Every structure is written in structure tokens, then in C-alpha cells.
Amino acid sequence: MAKLKTRTANLYAIVGSDEAAVKREAAALAQKLAPAEAGEFGLETIDGAADNVEQAAGAIRSTIAALQTLPFFGGGKLVWLKSANFLSDDVKGKSANVLEPLEDLGAVINSGLSADVTLLISAVDPDKRRSFYKTLAKVAEIEVFDEPDMSRSGWEENAAEIVRSEAEKRALRFEEEALELFVLSTGGDSRVIGNELDKLALYGSGDAITSDQVRELVPVSRASVIFDLGNALGQHDVTRALRLVRDLLDQGETAIGILLATLLPTIRNLLLAKDLMERYRLPRPHAPFAFVSTVNRLPESATAHLPRKKDGTINSYALGLGAMNAHRFETDQLVDAMQACLDANLQLVTTQLDHQLVLTEVVIKLLGE
Numbered sequence: 001m002a003k004l005k006t007r008t009a010n011l012y013a014i015v016g017s018d019e020a021a022v023k024r025e026a027a028a029l030a031q032k033l034a035p036a037e038a039g040e041f042g043l044e045t046i047d048g049a050a051d052n053v054e055q056a057a058g059a060i061r062s063t064i065a066a067l068q069t070l071p072f073f074g075g076g077k078l079v080w081l082k083s084a085n086f087l088s089d090d091v092k093g094k095s096a097n098v099l100e101p102l103e104d105l106g107a108v109i110n111s112g113l114s115a116d117v118t119l120l121i122s123a124v125d126p127d128k129r130r131s132f133y134k135t136l137a138k139v140a141e142i143e144v145f146d147e148p149d150m151s152r153s154g155w156e157e158n159a160a161e162i163v164r165s166e167a168e169k170r171a172l173r174f175e176e177e178a179l180e181l182f183v184l185s186t187g188g189d190s191r192v193i194g195n196e197l198d199k200l201a202l203y204g205s206g207d208a209i210t211s212d213q214v215r216e217l218v219p220v221s222r223a224s225v226i227f228d229l230g231n232a233l234g235q236h237d238v239t240r241a242l243r244l245v246r247d248l249l250d251q252g253e254t255a256i257g258i259l260l261a262t263l264l265p266t267i268r269n270l271l272l273a274k275d276l277m278e279r280y281r282l283p284r285p286h287a288p289f290a291f292v293s294t295v296n297r298l299p300e301s302a303t304a305h306l307p308r309k310k311d312g313t314i315n316s317y318a319l320g321l322g323a324m325n326a327h328r329f330e331t332d333q334l335v336d337a338m339q340a341c342l343d344a345n346l347q348l349v350t351t352q353l354d355h356q357l358v359l360t361e362v363v364i365k366l367l368g369e
Helices: 019-033 036-042 053-067 096-111 131-139 155-169 176-186 190-203 211-217 222-234 238-250 255-280 290-296 316-328 331-350 355-367
Strands: 002-004 011-016 043-047 077-084 117-124 141-144
Touching (some): 011 019, 011 131, 019 077, 019 117, 019 190, 036 077, 043 053, 053 077, 053 096, 053 117, 096 131, 155 190, 155 316, 176 190, 190 211, 222 255, 222 316, 238 255, 238 355, 255 331
Parallel strands (some): 011 141, 077 117
Antiparallel strands (some): 002 141
16 A cells, blocks of 8 residues: 655545455545534535446536535535546546536636545545546645456565455464465455455464465465465475476366476576575565565676566566575576476477376476486
């Protein structure tokens, strides 16, 4: 969650792509801002969840009218434009019939609200490029609750922070691997995170939550199985690795997908991490995120070959996982496993060999059993 402090004391906005968090935080803030002495007249709620352009335009005009109407019996009032869904980059958000009244609302906001009127706007997934959003960002106290973007490398770090924050509210602690598995099982969805944490709290004993508890109580996702496979490889657990390869194939995952999305990246990160640790005498990290600070102190020439995120920064999470487990492998062993991945790739696309057998050979080559 990002928060920007701004200059207008009676204008607030709760926005973001995390619908559950936006609704929850907006409701809590509305309860706090509504003047208690005004009773039911202290809060005027306009439903912004419009089904079409006409409803969206009507909600905006109703908001303007509410802002320009003095409170009954004095004392002040809160106007809440609730769950607005017409600020997004969609048909409603692009319609001239919506943009025109939005400009009018922006003008009312810019001209300044009456001292006894407070405006709260809550909106799901607004288009931050639009002029109205930019107006809010300048004049409102705005809080942004965005879900981690799973299409971008490194989303796990943001999701892990959400989980830690929500877990602390419930007096829950995770073992490091259990936290990583929970993050991938819940995918950064705050509603799912909350529900699954509540479930873990019911069965908690006061000790840190383990990976076995997460596997037992939290529904398995494709991402968590892939993560579990990578961990099994890194931890030199051949039995679990082979079982997870079989499970993924049984779930309909393609062999080439398992190879390129899990086996190859895991082996590559083990090799990259081990090379850095041996060449520059780096210590083994206690957690994946700790490794990035160590790597960032290296000269640029030492890190130019490392995998990068879209923003150009090092994909530290995956590399950190490799660094935690690299001590279990010899460099030559990892180089041979990379060659086994290349051979497997060729076999999968040019021969009719059994896919499970091909992947099993890669696992055995890496783990040496």
C-alpha cells in the first residue's frame, strides 16, 4: 500500500486494483470521517458501481450536487462516492458522457470544498494516466492498494510484505519457506490471504507456521507446486522432486513447460549463485531477500550477466533461493545439469520419448542419484 500526504484536509481517496482491500479500507475510513453528531444525516453515500455509462454519469452528477448542498442542521457531513468503477481504462471510463461530468467534478474539487463538507472517493483499478486521477493525486490524501502484478518478475517480494503485515495482525509467524509457499499459494490476493490466514489461526499452536501446515491447510495452486518443485531440487530431495514432476504432468502441465519454467531456472540460479559466492567469497544468506543487498555491493561488471526484471533490477528473489541452496552442489554437477536440460529440450521437441522419463533424467542428473 502506498500513501501520499497532500494539502487538502477534507478530501480523501482510497483506490487500487486490490478490490477487497479498497472496500475494507474505504468503509473503515468512512466510519471514521462521518461526523457522529449528525447521525444519519452526516453521511451521504453515492453508489459508484455503475452498470453503464448513464449510471456512471448520474453518480458523478449526484456527487457534485451533494458537495454543493449544505449539511442538514449544521455540523458537517461526509459525501462518499463509493466503489466507483468508471475511472478505469474501459468503455465507461473512455466515454465522453462520463469524462465531461468528471471534468466538472474535478473543477469543483480544485475550487475547494466547503469547510463543513468532506469528500471520500473509493475506486477499483483507476487509470492513473487520466486527468481526474492526477487531480486526486495532487489535492487529496490518497491511499493506493494494488495487488502484486504476477506478470512481472519479483512480485513475490511485494506479496510477501502483504502476508507479513496481515499475519502480524493475527499474531501469526511463518517459517521462511512456509511464507514463500503461502505467498505462491495465495497469489497476492488480499481476500484469499485473509481467508487462509484466518484458517491457519484456528489451527495455530503459537509456534511459527511450517511448510507442512501450509501444504495441509492452504489449497494447492499451480505456482505453489512449481515453487515446491524448485525447493525440492534445491534441497536435494530427489523423492519429492520426482513426485512433484509426476503431479504436474498429471495436472496437465506440459513437459517442456516444466523444464523451461522450473527445472532450468532453478539449476541456472543455483549455478549463478554458486559462481558469485565462490568468486567473491559471499556468505550464504539466511533468506532469499537478504542476498540482494550483498549482490548490490558487487561491481557492475560482476552482475552484468544476471537475470533482470523489466525495470532493469536484478531478480534477487530467485537468485537468493539459489544462494541458500548452492552449498549442496558442486559447480561441475550444476554445469552437467544445465547440459542435461539442453539435451532434454531437444528430446522433448524432436523425439517420442516418454516425457516423464526425460524429466526424470534431468532430476537424477542434478541430484546425482
